[in-house]
Amino acid sequence: MTTDTAPAPLAEPVLEASGVVMRFGGLTAVNQVDLTVRQGEIVGLIGPNGAGKTTFFNCLTGLYVPTEGTVTYKGRVLPPKPHLVTEAGIARTFQNIRLFSNMTVLENVLVGRHTRTKEGLFSAILRGPGYRRAEQESRERAMELLEFCGLAAKSEHLARNLPYGEQRKLEIARALASEPGLLLLDEPTAGMNPQETRAAEELVFAIRDLGIAVLVIEHDMKFIFNLCDRTAVLVQGQKIVEGDRETVQNDERVVAAYLGEPLEGTTTATEADQ
Amino acid sequence: MTTTSHETTPVLRLPGTAALAATVAGGVLAAASAAMSWTWTDAFPGDLTYYGSPAGLQWLALAGGLLTVLLALASRALPGLRRLSPSGSNNGVLFAALGTLAVCWYSVIAITVQLDGLVNLDPGGWVSAVGSLLAVVGALGLPLDRRTAVQQPAVAWWWYLVAAVAAVLRYGLGEGWALNAVPTGVRPIVTENLWFFVALPAGIVGFKLWLLLNAWLRIGRIERPLPAARALPSWAEILVITAVFAVGLGVVEFGISTEYGELFIGFLLLVVFGTAALLSSGVIARLRELTVRHRAVTTGAAFAAAGAFPFTQSGETYVLIGANILIFATVALGLNVVVGLAGLLDLGYVAFLGVGAYAAALVSGSPYSVFRGVHVPFPVAALIGALAALVFGVVIGAPTLRLRGDYLAIVTLGFGEIFRIGMNNLDGKSGPSLTNGPNGIAAIPDVNLFGFDFGQPHDFGPVQLGKFGNYLLLMLVVTAIVVVVFGRVANSRIGRAWVAIREDETAAEAMGINGFRVKLIAFALGATLAGLAGAVQAHVSGAVSPDQYQFAGPVPPNSAFLLAAVILGGMGTISGPLVGAALLFLIPAKLQFLQSYQLLAFGIALILLMRFRPEGLIPNRRQQLEFHEADVPAQGGPVDDALTKAGA
Known part of the structure; x- marks a missing residue:
């Protein structure tokens, strides 16, 4: 277990969401959520189905603009467009894999480098020495990332032909190619077998060791508690608790949200809140 | 989907080496x-009456017969011929024999x-018919790659009923009693389309016969890894590529200069079967390996072959066809940037060709242009045409590219029509005077570059190059520019961003790609390339008018044909649209005898192609996988491994 190597808790914050509210018409999907992710941290976000985790994620990546509240990345308010958010330094993966399935593995990662390269139409047509150098560097960097994720041997395969677990890895490699300061993983182990989950854990630790903060949504509790320095629990759009493994596991509201309330109508923490 | 299994057995059991x-x-x-007389009058086109001197269709019989013999001998691994059949499959022999049979029997039946x-x-006619039949019978006795079972779609009984009713009606219409039952107003429509009552039963019965034949032959294709080629020195490989393109030039030249429909049909038959034969024998795969290794040489050879074409012609008729094919193909390649790479369905693309042509015509010094006195040199005019198309592309693209899919297609369709109608109305009466309305801008003077007048014939040693020959070479330069631009951009940061947008726009945006921006670049680049081609087109045809730039019509280029050329040839490739455009231009031009049924035949051909080869004639490897997903086994052996890798 590498959790011991977690850095001191008061590193510089990378992501700060404060009072984020997301309403769709009359439905409040996310309600007054605050979340801070610090440099070199792995933070988990859990909650029952429909709790608003992915909606919150989409607020962080520019796919949605929050109705209220602000999200800042390294002190700057996030721009409202996904591609600008990526350029600022937040990369993400998707709950259902969204690779460019008819491109090769290497090309997928090269697309991830889009924001970190500047070559436009004319330099592509003229192919000067600058263009060649940049293209060469991009390829080398992409191959390094594939090496890092253990996909280097398959760089010329089509993404669609990879087995499921490797497609997940490729999605992570593609996200890393944009050189993010914060990586958002949306259910990275969905549909994986225990060995693959184990490999994914190792990969996330390795990413953290690169100095990249990670925010991960997950249903697999074992995975989350092995991995995360801190875990926030979202229930019905509200963050009910945030803390380390013991804090979350021993919180009655969390237990109530997942397992239901005890039969004897004793006052539970959730009710006391309201 | 169950995978079909294969076997290698003869269809006919013939003794020993009798089959070969x-x-x-x-x-x-x-x-x-081919060296004998096939018919004794010169009434049949091509004059097939001479002994010792082949003509027209006889050349095709000669080529087919020789190909059959060569492939048959090569399948026995005769030294020196082994290279002709690297796959070791005998199917190539059968296809070559079938091609010969098709040509010979088609000629004989047409004469009769x-x-x-x-x-x-x-x-001679009898000899060709018997000989080609003998070759097919022999080829059926060779061990062929076959499927062990053929899925047999049933023809429902009521189809036969329909066929019978149609046949009876045809008879009745001939006798008159059925015609009397038809209301008088509709009668001319019926009597003019009697062929339909023959074609329908013939089609139904023909389809059933085809199914029976297919069940009997069970011809399949076994994917065998090709044995490693014996290494040739690279000069020899380059020589081979040159020879192949020389042969290709010969074949294309033969096709373009066919003088009558019968010859072109025979040519098409032989080309289709011959290509199938060479594919089965593995020659084409082997050549592809060579061309991949010598990409620059291949491109050079292709352009040299195209450039050599006008020098092989004595008249100008077919050179003009060649120049028009190049214009059409270049515009199709430009459209391939938009459709094939970026995945934006553009149904009004021909408008950009029109913008380029009109812009170049306005500054060409034509007496009908409103800028009568302005006469800029051609390179400047081409630049103006390209820039005008670029501006037009950005102006149209900026508001419309926020739409996706079908909506974009409809809006571009609308803009294409707006352009045509706008040009019609800018005549000084309905609108400002700019384009001369429906009369267009005529009498565009010929290009004159550094004292070289493109309108005059010029002598190059022993051969003379006429007006359209000059323009063909000029157009070839433009085509080369477009090919280089396409090839370089497709394999670059922008090109990858286009493909990513096409594959999954949301994911691409999340990877930092500004979707709107890169789509606009694709749209603008496509428009610019079309505008460049338009500038040449204006000078080749000598006049521009609005009705040249329609959405659909019997004469290419129009938006529908351009899109068809891209899809027929293969999206996202360079050679695909070039081949597709050449076919789409040649087929209607050569099948004049179909007259008003041209578009019908064209439509049927497109439907068949999309049913059996949706990825196009020269597919992008990726697209092929996309369309034949079910055919590829999920996991597996060496063959699958080769398939899962994306060749370029």
Whole structure:
């Protein structure tokens, strides 16, 4: 277990969401959520189905603009467009894999480098020495990332032909190619077998060791508690608790949200809140 | 989907080496018949009456017969011929024999029908028919790659009923009693389309016969890894590529300069079967390896072959066709940036060709242009045409590219029509005077570059290059520019961003790609390339008018044909749209005798192609996988491994 190597808790914050509210018409999907992710941290976000985790994620990546509240990345308010958010330094993966399935593995990662390269139409047509150098560097960097994720041997395969677990890895490699300061993983182990989950854990630790903060949504509790320095629990759009493994596991509201309330109508923490 | 299993067995069980002997003998007979007289009058087009001097369709019989003999001998691994059949499959022999049979029997039947009777056949005709049949029988006796079982779609009984009713109606219409039952107003429509009552039963019965034949032959394709080629020195490989393109030039030249429909049909038959034969024998795969290794040489050879075309022609007629094919193909390649790479369905693309043509025509010094006095040199005019198209592309693209899919297609369709109608109305009466309305801008003077007048014939040593020859070479330069731009951009940061947007726009945005921006770049680049081609087109045709730039019509280029060329040829590739455009231009031009049924035949051909080869003639490897997902086994052996890798 590498959790011991977690850095001191008061590193510089990378992501700060404060009072984020997301309403769709009359439905409040996310309600007054605050979340801070610090440099070199792995933070988990859990909650029952429909709790608003992915909606919150989409607020962080520019796919949605929050109705209220602000999200800042390294002190700057996030721009409202996904591609600008990526350029600022937040990369993400998707709950259902969204690779460019008819491109090769290497090309997928090269697309991830889009924001970190500047070559436009004319330099592509003229192919000067600058263009060649940049293209060469991009390829080398992409191959390094594939090496890092253990996909280097398959760089010329089509993404669609990879087995499921490797497609997940490729999605992570593609996200890393944009050189993010914060990586958002949306259910990275969905549909994986225990060995693959184990490999994914190792990969996330390795990413953290690169100095990249990670925010991960997950249903697999074992995975989350092995991995995360801190875990926030979202229930019905509200963050009910945030803390380390013991804090979350021993919180009655969390237990109530997942397992239901005890039969004897004793006052539970959730009710006391309201 | 269950995977079909294969076997290698003959269709006909013939004793010993009889099959091979029959194939070779048949091929030799068919080839030899080319030197004999097929018919004794010169009433049949091409004059097939001479001994010792092949003409027209006889050349095709000669080529087919020789190909059959060569492939048959190569399948026995005769030293020196082994390279002709690297896959070791005999299917190539069968396809070559079938091609010969198709050509010979088509000619013989055409002679018999047109001249009314078997009596018109000379011995040569009989020899070709018997020889080609013998070759097919022999080839069926060779061990062929076959499927062990064929899925047999059933023809429902009521189809036969429909066929029978149609046949009876045809008879009744001939006799008159069925016609009397038809209301008088509709009668001319019925009597003019009697063929329909023949074609329908013929189609139904023909389809059933095809199913039976297919069930009997069960011809399949076994994917065998090709044995490693014996290494050749690279000069020899380059020589091979040059020779192949020389042969290709010969074939294309033959196709373009066919003078009558019968010859073109025979040519098409032989080309289709011949290509199938060479694919089965593995020659084409082997050549592809070579061309991949010598990409620059291949591109150079292709352009040299195209450039050599006008020098092989004595007249100008076919050179003009060649120049028009190049214009059409270049515009199709430009459209491939938009459709094939970025995945934006543009149904009004021909408008950009029109913008380029009009802009170049306005500054060409034509007396009908509103800027009568302005006469800029051609390179400047081409630049103006390209820039005008670029501006037009950005102006149209900026508001519309926020739409996706079908909506974009409809809006571009609208803009294409707006352009045409706008040009019609800018005549000084309905609108500002700019384009001369429906009359267009005529009498565009010829290009004159550094004292080289493109309108005049010029002598190059022993050969003379006429007006359209000059323009063909000019157009070839433009095509080369477009090919280079396409090839370089497709494999670059922007090109990858286009493909990513096409594959999954949301994911691409999340990877930092500004979707709107890169789509606008694709749209603008496509428009610019079309505008460049338009500037040349204005000078080749000498006049521009609004009705040249329609959405659909019988004459390419129009938006529908351009899109068809891209899809037919293969999206996202360079050679695909070029081949597709050449076919789409040649087929309507050569099948004049179909007259008003041209578009019908064209539509049927497109439907068949999309049913059997949705990825196009020269597919992008990726697209091929996309369309034949179910055919590829999920996991597996060496063959699958080769398939899962994306070749470029």
